[in-house]
Amino acid sequence: MKIKKVKRKLSIDDYIKAVKKADREDELSKSAGWKRKTNVHKNKKIYDRKRDKKNLNE
Numbered sequence: 435m436k437i438k439k440v441k442r443k444l445s446i447d448d449y450i451k452a453v454k455k456a457d458r459e460d461e462l463s464k465s466a467g468w469k470r471k472t473n474v475h476k477n478k479k480i481y482d483r484k485r486d487k488k489n490l491n492e
Contacts, residue, residue, distance in 0.1 A: 462469055476482070 458471075462471070
């Protein structure tokens with residue numbers, strides 16, 4: 435009896451996720467030393483007391 439191979443189609447979302455993961459791994463391997471994986475981009479529009487206090491002194 436032959437074993438049938440099931441081919442799974444790759445959706446666009448899966449492709450984008452795989453490319454982002456590979457790009458991030460490549461970026462981490464190129465950087466020297468430690469780098470956070472969960473670094474989040476801060477939104478400038480959100481209220482930030484520390485940033486406002488810093489701008490007040492200037």
